[in-house]
Amino acid sequence: MTLSTLGLDGYPAARTVLLSCFDGERLHFHTDSRSRKAAELAALPRAAVTLVWPEAARQLVVVGDVAPVTDAEARTAYAARTRYLQVLAWVNDHEAAADTPARRRELWAAFEHERPGADLGPPSTWAGFALTPVRMLFWRGATDAASNRLAYERHPGGRWSQESWPG
Template identity: 35%
Template sequence: MSDPFSLFGDWLTEAARSEPNDPNGMALATVGQDGQPSLRMVLLKDWGPDGFVFYTNFESRKGQELQAHPKAALLFHWKSLRRQVRIEGPVSTVSAAEADAYFASRPRDSQIGAWASDQSRPLESRAAFLKRIAVQTARFGMGPVARPPHWSGFRVHPVAFEFWRDQRFRLHERIVFSRDGEGWREGMLYP
């Protein structure tokens, strides 16, 4: 095996059959201006040889951190399979056309929520948020909801993968891939 994307695809397919919730859930690690790491769960929305895509509010903490320091680490953990995949690499923004297409595919309530939420900023009460949702719902009426200018996606371009598989007696299997020109170098790590 010298293609980490094929292996990832196989594992994701298995996860989709066995994980009860969000097999596309991944931990996203970023770093702030002060060097402090920050970690949260996001959902993988697209992937392929050009990278792994998720969407967010660019004014959120993760959005600001990724724009200031465009590198990230991802972690997929599939407990039911006893497997995980780590991915590291530089980050770029998706095209406006990609962001528009994905935004248009979201449920209407999620589209409204993207306008109503000042993601990662202090919220005085749940009632205040619900009021903002009502205001945005009235604003758009029954018409289409345009993508907010502050909402788009990021693509993590892998330079490193680690595929971890649980084994008996903690003698785990760790397969690593690192970018080598246009291809990949494959190896293993001690558990």
């Protein structure tokens, strides 16, 4: 999904992240605590996420408040990541990014050599966040009719209202 935040310079910032899970109320995503997005969310804990299914002519935009997940939630999400993404969370830093591709492969191999097949736990930089929706916008396209959107908004007290908007 595309995660949009407010950049520290006031320009929008956007990037792709994995939707780690939807727990029935919040959308979870995970990242590196040293990342730009983590700094942006510390400054303003609000974000939008955009999910798109072009083949199904569907789009969902969710806007809401972001808070860190619990340690247990972060560990569960880490355990569910592929081995590649688990290792990536350990070795993906500024120093490695500036290295040559060959050197990055060496670093990766050295990491795996030191812990062959070991169950990995998350590095201290593993950071999880969950977005609680305040607005949800479901877009539905069609080939034989006008597209339209269902807009949901949460009001104080938790009541949701719904409106139909043109696409």
